[in-house]
Amino acid sequence: MSGNHDENNPSVPDVKLTEEDKFGVYESSTTDSGFISGGNLVVSGEIASEEATPESLVGHQQDSYMRLDSGVDLSESFSGLNIKNPDLNDLSCTKTKPTPEPPVETAKQDDLWKEYFQQDEDGDTFLHLAISQGFVEVVLALIRRAPHPLLLDTPNDDAQAPIHLAAAIGHWKIVRALVVAGAKPSPRNIRGDSPLHIAARNGDLLCCKAITDPVQEQERASLALSYPQQPYQQINLDQWNYEGQTCVHVAAIGGHVDVLRHLVWYGADINAREGRQGYTALHYAIERGDERLAHFLLSECNKLNADAVTYGGSSALQLGFPVPSTIAEALRSRGVPSPFSSDDEYSDSESESEVTYENSNTLFVRNLVNASA
Known part of the structure; x- marks a missing residue:
């Protein structure tokens, strides 16, 4: 721009720059970081009286493509800009200016999921760590970033899948997100517990649901x-854990009636026997003296086998634990035999012991006679 008035071009104003103005122009041209360059100023309206130059139009068309998927490397430089296009530098050009193509994601960006699901020295991934800290939004972002649901089942060194950790801390929203995303619902940890075992043991009805x-x-x-x-x-x-217990057993041991009601409603076997002694939920209720649990089993569980026995052949009344009279009566009404319910059975066993004693005495006397002879 010249400092003299151009008579042939009246649209160009006659502008004289003072020394101070020149210094300001020089300062801007040498130290401008790009944020307040010509294109941005024209768009923002800060220089309303100055026409947009071709250079400013190019700057205005430039897009900044942000990756919002993971929060990592969110800024992409203005790589779509091509200032060498002669059509953009020709003021008389009437062609439509092409829109820059979005920058192509690099191989490194495509492989970010490998970094997110890489295991550390304890076998934990970012997903394990985010769940342990209760960072729900981070957990959801990682779930969305996974290319396959198998990555959601990665076990750490304690055989804990992410869903185990979510159930252990009682965060049912994370548990549900993992289930909806396709995580396996019944993996075993180092104790053989599934996430449902953990939730049932804790009496966590929301996680069970x-x-x-x-x-x-x-x-x-x-x-x-x-x-x-x-x-x-x-x-x-x-499913059994490594102690032979189902979810019904661990819920009964804890006296969690609400969880048991939910499990039974979904079809869990209320008569399942655990793997060591053959206890059922009813046996655990009698052993613990849990009258509330026993009443629930006897009154609400229509499929309950009240006279089920352990591997040793003991019914709930034959375990040797004190039983409240109301529970004992309810069990007897369901056909459960008590230890001394039959006098004939007691008499037969007594007669048998007497015969055995007499036979042993006869044999002992006979041996003494033979020895003295």
């Missing part, structure tokens, strides 16, 4: 997963 309730289509759609829907694995309600 999060594991057992059927997945709805709208739940999956809300997660916006990056992979197509996979077949859901059916939960095993009667």
